[in-house]
Amino acid sequence: xxxxxxxxxxxxxxxxxxxxxxxxxxxxxxxxxxxxxxxxxxxxxxxxxxxxxxxxxxxxxxxxxxxxxxxxxxxxxxxxxxxxxxxxxxxxxxxxxxxxxxxxxxxxxxxxxxxxxxxxxxxxxxxxxxxxxxxxxxxxxxxxxxxxxxxxxxxxxxxxxxxxxxxxxxxxxxxxxxxxxxxxxxxxxxxxxxxxxxxxxxxxxxx
Numbered sequence: 001x002x003x004x005x006x007x008x009x010x011x012x013x014x015x016x017x018x019x020x021x022x023x024x025x026x027x028x029x030x031x032x033x034x035x036x037x038x039x040x041x042x043x044x045x046x047x048x049x050x051x052x053x054x055x056x057x058x059x060x061x062x063x064x065x066x067x068x069x070x071x072x073x074x075x076x077x078x079x080x081x082x083x084x085x086x087x088x089x090x091x092x093x094x095x096x097x098x099x100x101x102x103x104x105x106x107x108x109x110x111x112x113x114x115x116x117x118x119x120x121x122x123x124x125x126x127x128x129x130x131x132x133x134x135x136x137x138x139x140x141x142x143x144x145x146x147x148x149x150x151x152x153x154x155x156x157x158x159x160x161x162x163x164x165x166x167x168x169x170x171x172x173x174x175x176x177x178x179x180x181x182x183x184x185x186x187x188x189x190x191x192x193x194x195x196x197x198x199x200x201x202x203x204x205x206x207x
Contacts (some may be wrong), residue, residue: 001143001146001148001150004136004139004140004147004148004150004151004154005150005151005153006154007136007153007154008136008151008152008153008154008155008156008158009151009154009155009157009158010154010158011128011132011133011155012154012155012156012157012158012159012162013158013159013162015128015158015159015167016122016158016159016161016162016163017162019125019191020122020124020195021075021079021118021122021192021199022041022044022115022118022119022122022163023163023166024172024188024191024192024195025041025082025114025115025118025165026038026041026042026166026167027028027166027170027184027188028082028086028185028188028192029041029111029114029115030167030170030171030174031170031173031174031184031185031188032185033107033111034060034071034171034174035167035168035170035171036160037107037108037111038166038167038170038171039164039167040108040111040112040115041111041114041115041163041167042163042164043112043115044112044115044116044118044119045125045159045160046129046156047112047116048116048119048120049119049125049129050058052119052120052125052126052129053133053134053137055126056126056129056130056133056134057129057137057138058129060089068202069203069204069206072123072199072200072202072203073199073200073203073204074203075121075122075123075199076195076196076199076200076201076202076203077196077200078117078118078121078196079121079195079196079199080192080193080196082114082118083189083192083193083196085193086185086189087189089141090182090185090189098112102108116120123199123202128156130156133155136151137151137152137182138164147156147197158181158207167206170184
């Protein structure tokens with residue numbers, strides 16, 4: 001059980017420190033809205049990973065190759081859409097003022113749904129859970145539910161813990177200098193454009 005927990009923690013650390021689409025959305029959201037909204041992006045995998053894991057364990061190997069190649073293309077286009085929104089936000093930064101109770105509810109829902117959509121359209125969790133992650137999880141399930149939970153616990157403890165750390169790091173940076181925040185926001189736009197292009201190229205080439 002300890003071995004599976006350690007393996008899960010290792011992969012969680014790798015995923016948490018690999019700056020990809022979710023991390024870029026995390027940075028952009030936190031810089032624009034603060035740590036509370038950044039934590040909603042962290043919560044997105046908790047909500048959306050379960051159906052992804054189930055899909056990869058039960059049905060992925062039966063899906064046509066064309067559908068699998070389409071996923072990165074759709075994800076890349078969606079990331080470009082996010083880049084456009086981030087660019088508009090860079091041009092017209094949001095005003096951080098006190099709000100009524102109704103406004104944060106809508107913004108909270110929008111932020112969480114955006115994080116869930118990005119995770120669903122990101123091929124990374126499908127690749128991980130369709131290969132090494134799914135294999136190790138099956139190994140744990142064959143031994144006992146506790147072994148499977150140990151692997152999942154190790155993975156998500158490190159992944160989510162590191163992402164939470166990034167949230168508070170980016171939140172601190174946004175308080176240092178408004179110019180630094182704008183520079184980082186512009187960097188996030190460029191990174192999203194590159195990531196989107198990479199995903200689309202992967203889907204078109206089958207790589």
